[in-house]
Amino acid sequence: MMDVAVRAEGLVKRYGAVTALDHLDLEVPVGGILGLLGPNGAGKTTAVRILTTLLVPDEGRAVVAGYDVATHPDEVRARIGLSGQYAAVDQDLTGRENLVMVGRLSRLGRRGAQRRAVELLERFDLVDAADRPVKGYSGGMRRRLDLAGALVTTPPVLFLDEPTTGLDPRSRLGMWDVIRELTAAGTTLLLTTQYLEEADQLARDVLVIDDGRAIARGTPDELKTMVGGERVELVVRERALIGRAQTVLARFAIDDVRTDEQTGMVSAAVHGGSATLTQVIDALDQDGVAVGEVGLRRATLDEVFLTLTGAPADARDADAGVEVGA
């Protein structure tokens, strides 16, 4: 029991006709890193809010850091850190005031709270902005301040809801570094994301959810293999040679080879990464197929959905009329 930091069993949450969570089970071992992957409206935020005691499920139970969220919310709150999808910071306070307030409410005492605020401001590169109201912060700064707020008490279990959505590439990498540091230090992490790449970079285990249901789980590698992992994509110069390119590619493909007569695009899922790519190029060369662009592409979330559900995430999203949760 104690080697499991987060365990949810049969979580159900309904909003009127919408079932945000439909019997979701999940588990994160102590020190583990679970990536909750899913498109808009999948139920990621709902799951995080239930696990962090902010929302009461209609059915099911959850145990976090050894305590039931329904019966012992205060014990859970004392052991978790949460950085939600929308930064939970006070716009009119400065960054420092925000952190000191959280510190004092976490019962660190005035001195303790101030000391901790200074440490966190330094760590999250907010020293220059520390005494400006948060109103004037950029999205990335807000996000970092919010994460700092979640770390005031150095909680053993951390929940991050889409920590890098809306960040520019540099800030995203910075956030990844911070998250890696935390997990290297042994923090248990549950993180949600819409990007397979992010789950790949950060998580040890991934749970793909859609419409409130778990549709796949495994390590990032297992998942990528499941959806065809990497794809070789190439554009044939002469349309007449598409058939021949297809035959060549079929020798390397794990799955069906896809072709697009219009654009001359031929693609297939492969194993072996760039080594395979080189072999494909050589083989095409030997068969005299001249190609324009050629490259290796990682599976995207869309392809995960295509494979797992048989429809692109976006299309199904629109069909169901799913809105972005508040």
Added chain:
Amino acid sequence: MNRLAWALHDGHVIALRNMILIRRVPEVLVGVLVAPVMFVLLFAYVFGGSIDTGGVDYREFLIAGIFAQTVVFGATFTGAGLAQDVQKGIIDRFRSLPMARSAVLVGRTASDVVYNVLTVFIMSLTGLAVGWRIRSSMLEALGGFLLLLVFAYGFSWVMAYVGLLVPKPEVVNNASFIVIFPATFIANTFVPSENLPGVLRTFAEWNPVSAVTQAARVAFGNVPPDMPVPDVWSLRHPVAYTLIWVALLLIVFVPLSVRQFQRAALR
């Protein structure tokens, strides 16, 4: 520390945060302080001469009523503040911390006391400028001010509940007027309660706003000797009656509001 001590500690931290917000957005303060000045001037000059209180200086009679009315109105501010609080992003941070569930409410009602102190102070200055005088001792007058503030505090929990009950902050004002207008007008605030007809008179006599007004009048020495105090317990013992009401309001509305706060935050 025990639970109560922590609740006060956490409420204090939130109150400090609200005080910072007051300093950072001083426009709010201006609004809060201009209204009382206007109230005093309006009532003193518009009604001051036209209502017959039986040979008594009406302005003198009026001032305690205006004070009472204004601090009761001020409670709307508490409701509106809380309705906004629960919609702010920071509420998720508060709710994910192991802090007292009452903290946001305790903090809000406490920091609103500061508004009321300022309000009463400004009104007193304005009152003095238009001819109001304290005809008792300074100590008695302070007791009167204190009772007004204590009553305002108790009443602010009613508005806290109303503020959390309504679905949107914009609705708070309308919703609270339904409570506040009868409470402040069917009372002895602006006319002696015996001038009111039948049922209204009974309501006015037992209305706690009348009691706190009466108590303040007595404390300021503004009760004229030729105006008999109605022979009802509430107005014969206005201080005790007011305090009983404050206790009742707190006993009922503190738990109600804390529960409603949980619900409102879950929305």
